[in-house]
Amino acid sequence: MIDCVENRLLTSRRGLLLGGASFAAWAYLPKFARAADGRDPRLVVVILRGALDGLSTVAPVGDPDYAGLHGSIALAVDGAHPALKLDSFFALHPAMPEFARMYRDGHAAVIHAVATPYRDRSHFDGQDVLESGYAGPGRVQSGWLNRALETLPRGERVSSGLAVGPTTPLVLRGNAPTVGWAPVALPQADDDTAMRLVDLYRHRDPALAAALSQGLQLEKAANGDDMKRKPGNQLAQMRQVARGAAKLMAADDGPRIAALAFDGWDTHANEGGPVGRLAFLLGGLDGAFAEFESGLGDRWRDTVVLVATEFGRTARVNGTDGTDHGTGTIALLAGGAVKGGRVISDWPGLKPANLYDGRDLKPTTDLRSVIKGALQGQFGLSDRVLAETVFPDSAAAKPMKGLVA
């Protein structure tokens, strides 16, 4: 109906800058620090919702128990789709050549066997802990990245946090000002959501199962694709989100801090090994890294992209060629400012006795230490601010040193 004129509130960056006194400008770095080395740091936080299988992304191919546990979906350094060797022990998923190149150039790092303090395997609560920065779920409606932003000294430049996507993720919610951006064309319901719904209907409502399945088939036919619902669409979306965010952040008056989320990592069934569902998503993530690198241009030099997920997945493949909710997993860092080319891990081993609860990769590093290290390296936040304000009551999780060049 054309009489529904969309009245979007559009604000140009110029408008944002001239937006009056109500809109505070926040600096990203104390002036003396900038003057000292001329760095202009940027931080992008990427949340992977659904719990990423760290053992399938950065595989401990050197661990004698890995191949047996991960079974049909284990990666290997030989075969038709060999994993990309990172060192003598770990190999990267073959769908991530861009990250592999950054790693070789010393601008990407992996931290393995990490977890937040949360141990109960619920996506909602796990994401709440990951993003809020508190030790337990449901305690607060603000995120650690926003609180970090709040502690930065105010200055003359706009460096509000940029929320990429239809809403501001919890990690960036709070008192510090943020700006929002999303691609105009939001994606349609993804394949995973559609399949979950069809499955529910099959059990509870066969008529709706038939109708929805048919509707999805019709769409596939219309798109001339019999594999997935517009798979290219989802990959293109991931790249588009990264490209847009990079463009905004590259500007001199653009935000220095951004957060976004990618969905779909809850691979309970048909996860796939070197090819398949997870490979497809990792390809999308790899594309996003490439977009950040090219879109940020000269600024990539001073950038850290931090990728984190709420928890890991079971070490043992399940009965449906997937993995269930687990504990330890990986965090990824990429960017010109990353002191990379390393897999940082106090490897716990995959022997039955070494698994957490006898089923998960045991976490040996607190994810908060990794995040603190990135914040400290980029913005110079003190141990005390990180332990009291950004991650309350987290003094035991010391910032990891030397992540940023």
Next chain:
Amino acid sequence: MARDSQAALVALNRFGFGARGGASGDLINAASDPRGFVKAELARRNGVLLEAPGLQSTPQLGQAVFAYQDQVKQAREAAKAAAPTEAPQQAPADQKPGLRRNLSLNTVATEIAGQMADAKPADTTAKPDTMQPNAAAPPAAKPAPQPLNVIQKTFRTEALARLQRATLVECGFIERLVVFWSNHFCISASKGELARIWAGAFEREAIRPHVLGRFADMLKAVEQHPAMLFFLDNQQSLGPDSRAGQNRKRGLNENLAREIMELHTLGVGGGYTQGDVTSLARIITGWTFAGRQGQLGTPGSFVFNANAHQPGPQMLLGKTYEPAGLAQGEAALADIARHPSTANFIATKLVRHFVADDPPPALVARLRDVFVRTDGDLKALATALVDSDEAWKAPLTKMRSPYDFLVASGRLLARVPEDPGAYLNSLNLLGQPLWSPSGPNGFPDTSAAWAAPEGMKLRLDIAAQMGARLGNNIDPLDLLEFAAADAASIETRKTIERAESRQQALALLLMSPEMQRR
């Protein structure tokens, strides 16, 4: 206190617009006394009428259209005078719901989600390369929106008032009845500018005052409303032997007369013949509304034009109606309203709408008897429906219409719409454009119509967009409690618990059988 969550679902979903989220306590209240919860609304007479700032009467709105059309005409003539070679401009075309396929799903879904996200500043979408402060302060730069004409503005104002009412009421039974009767006696806004501007007023003026009143009064109010007379062409119908008919060599238009009997009262096979249709058409000649000149009365108001009325007695359904001007038609309508076929037709339709696509015959018979016994007392009819055992025993197999689905979603999310655009666009997309059915028989009322493959896929897309925009602020399991509590199936609960994010959980909850069926 005994709580019956399954009965609460019947109370809230079969009879109402679904449970409201937040601190409403709707599901608990409905579970404590399901029938009482539904019937309580029938006792609130003030909950029937809809009055809101900016809502105008049918004559006022008619005059606004006439003035607008005059302006367009003057502008066109001025342009012609200035550039005589230029091709004549088109008058603003009316928006036809048939164009809904031209809408981009993403635009629509973005809108619905965006506007359902109320004024949370963090949840706005901007074009690429533009950002918006997620601050409480108004943004600095705001481009002027494309101005709407008076017809579009009115349509949106009316739609918003209706949506806000449906979102805020406790159970929603009365609002569901309004929607039922409004669809039974439908007009279509796509008929033209007058129909579009009058669509909301028609419902407020002809339907609402009688939803708990008498059927005969509603029938008369509907058939004498300018919107209906315009929609079914009666303002063009002239008695062949009337003064105007003789002068203009034009005659009857049977459109309204036929639909009165076929769709509004007796129903197909209700015992009328083509001769009866013609007779009724003659009887209601002269039922029209005053035009822009106001020669017959206040422009835009119902008038009886004696000059167009067919003189003489008419035989209708075996009875002779003596010539009495306007009273001749009013007497005929009063009799048709009392006809046993009408009682049967209305009872069947009401049970089909609320209870099951195949209405239980015993319940239909009971409602038919109530209708006859009370002379079409619609409050008694609604009460009898709520008092019936069938309505509480029949499984919840009816599919929510797109309108039901969107309103129920908004209620569960406790979001009062501030702008109707999102709802209007989604309704277009899902095949139920507001007040704009494709024919005088209104929108379909069976599950098959609304559980179609394409429609289900689009519902999922819209639910996913709502999830993406609103999911990160909600607890999906709390919402499931508000929506269905322990009446939710184990599979639905597990599906929501296992969702990989709150956003996905919300989409799945909105699409769950508990939210789709009523």
